[in-house]
Amino acid sequence: MEPNLPVLLIVLPMVAAPLCVLVGNRYVAHVIALMASIGTFAIAMMLMAQVINTGVIRYDIGGWEPPYGIEYVIDSLSAFVILFVSGMAVVTLVYAPDSVDSEIPKSKQTLFYATFLLCVTGLLGMVATGDLFNVFVFLEISSLSSYALISLGRTRRAPLAALQYLILGSIGATFILIGIGLLYQMTGTLNMADIASRIDTTDGPRTMLVALAFLTIGLYVKMAVFPLHTWLPNAYTYAPSAVTIFIAATATKVSVYAFIRLIYGIITPEFAFDILPLDSALRVLALVGIFAASMAAIFQDNVKRLLAYSSVAQIGYMLLGISMNSQTGLTAGIVHMFNHAIIKGGLFMVVGCFAIRLGSVQLSEWKGAGRVMPWTAFAWAIGGLGLIGVPMTAGFISKWLLLTAVLESNRWPVAVLMLISSLLALIYVWRVVETLYFAEPSERVKQATEAPLQMLVPTYFVLSLVIVFGVWTTYSAGLAAEAATMLLGGPTQ
Template sequence: MREHLPILLVVLPMLAAPICSMLPRGRQAWLLATAVSWAVLAIAASLLIRVHAEGTISYALGGWPAPIGIEYRLDGLNALVQVLVAAIAACVLPFSGRSVQDEIDADRQPGFFALLLLLITGLLGIVATGDVFNVFVFLEISSLATYGLIAFGRDRRALLAAYRYLVLGSIGATLYLIGIGLLYALTGTLNMQDLAARLPAVADTRTAQTAITLVMVGLGIKMALFPLHLWLPNAYRFAPSAISAFLPATATKVAIYLMLRFVFDIFGVGFAFGRLELNEVLLALAAAAMLSASLAAMQQRDVKGILAYSSVAQVGYIVLGAALATPIGLTASLLHLFNHALMKGALFMAMGCVMLRVGRTDLDAIRGLGRRMPWTAAAFVVAGLSLIGVPLTAGFISKWYLVLAALEAGWWPLVILILVASLMALIYVWRVVALAYFAPNESQRREEAPLSMLVPLWLLVLANIWFGIDTRLSVAMAESGMRVLMAGPP
């Protein structure tokens, strides 16, 4: 049993998904999905503890040893990302009960939860596997589930958003598929470790360089790296509330994890950043993302739109730290990956509460929210402060590390860039907060969201404060992930 936990983590939600879709009532499907998500979190946490105690876990699927069979390989980095995905899922599912009841027709609810479980399967699978083709399969499982889930949105524009994402996402996945096909043709292997060992001999061919470019562009679409982010804002805006809370905290993070894995562990920094100078491309794109997406966020009239564009900007922060390729830069990057999931999850959850009570999330709906839904509004403020990077919140810690990394690398302009982008975050968060607390609203009734939504929301908000004050755990985890990456290819 114990040695099979790495595969159980992925199989459990996969098996629960068809059962979920066959259940007659949405309520039962929700209970099953919630129970599964908690079990998954328990397994993921136990695996993380085991990785820290005993070192890397390698699991051979079906008993076939590594280069021939598919290998699941858990180290300090992906065990952490798994816990992140599982924890967000375990928070979002209890939260989703009421909001799904409100937003989705009763007969379609079991299907909704089945897709959500498949999405979790896909994300956990991408993170766990050590086989690049297996990554493609899980990438498509998670993507297909995502397209379906976005299309569940009440607004008919959700359908268009899902379709656009389907077209762009399929192109991204296909580019990735071509890339790994070329790598296989060159090296004859699909196992990540094996690939890393065999690549240096053939690295100086045009085929290898083309393959790397294709893989990076494909992943760039999946992680919404500027200028490949066009699918994201509408997808997050029109998706059902539970999905807009789940996706920004997990899906783009998993894609970023995958990029880090490819650059540092498979291609190797010396080749990807030294020889091909991909870091300069990534730095430029990250800087452009931070500025342009923050600007776009300031102009949005819908709060979910503001948060969606802000997510694009935050991807910029994470890529920025990684592109510096220094230990502290990578630590900052991983910290922000983790912290941003906490804050964006909380912010979108707060919007889910507003959606339930007010029925809209545009700026007008926010008017007087401080009085109407005090707990929701307060949660938005705290998570918003974390997004800006105010001290004593998680966002401050990751931005602090990022600034340190930029200073250490001697990149003064980057420090200014980080500060400017944070100021812009202050502006777009303030627009919402000012309306919530200082704008008059004729209806002053108090109608707070139900506890089943407030408790998960505040769990994430408190996590934001906790990891802003006691940084030992998060920094230690990020550093152990960083060491895996800095160690480079075997």
């Protein structure tokens, strides 16, 4: 079985998805989805162990060797991303039942679990494949699943948010497909390693520049890079809580992964950052996004929307690390993908806990809730500290590495702006803390009880990782550093 692990990673959730619908029972569907996700996570851990011990894993679909067949490639970077995507799927499904019961009609819950597994399939496929067109196919599987999941929200604005995401997502996907077509026109192959070996990055045709432009803009939409982020706030706000948890923790991170592969695995950083000024453009977009989104977050009353704008800002930190084009900077960008996944996933879990007991995600209706839901409120404080980047949290590790990379490149103004941006994060995190602990509770809040244990346990598990990986960084920053070293060594797909 071990040689087939890369394809089993994709097949397991893909086969389990229709079973959730066929059984016709929401409880059985949940068990099937959870078991499939646990199996996928176990495969991810085995792949990571194999990569650490023996190096890059290559699997030829159907025995057809590349470039004629589709190849799956698992290296230190893809194994790292696969691990936290599959891990968040498991935690979300453990957390989900009570939240799903309160937010999704019972008749649609089997469809929810099926679509959730398809989303997992798409995201993992994007990371595992070494074929550029396959990246597009899996991107569309995950995107279409996301549109359906978001539309399951309990308000009438959920389908509208899904439609907005569909329109912008389709534009982004079209740009990506055009870019892939242009690269295929130049090279006659879709295998990433083959494309990288055939294109001339120093004196090549102008078509390559156009292809890079299309691919970059398309991925910017999928990553929700400011100002192409407009689909994200509504999508996160009106989707069911379980959907928001998983998508916020994984979807944009996998798109960042695809962008890293494009720059470091195909186009080469020499072409993108030396011949072209893409690094400068990334820094400007990242910094503007960090400040604009953080300022927007400060003035939100809807806590989901607050966290959504925060996510746009955090994507800016990842791009800032990538733009440094250095070992430290790339390590910071990669580890922040993981750290932000657990921090933001945990915070959206907290929002789901408040939503199920208070019936609202409006901050104005959470006044004094820290007195009646102390465990849930304390969980917000832990996640908030990680989001700000307080020492001994995972967020601090990311920002420290990024600050180090910025200072190594003698970009002092960028370092100052980074420190100021952390103060903005402090403001919007503190607004929630102040409301929970220092405001007078309403009669409705006084009648609330603590969140269900089945929701609190996975919430605290995820947020405990914020502390664990803020102190013990061997399997977060260490693996990210190894992945950065591999990427800077040359094309790896």
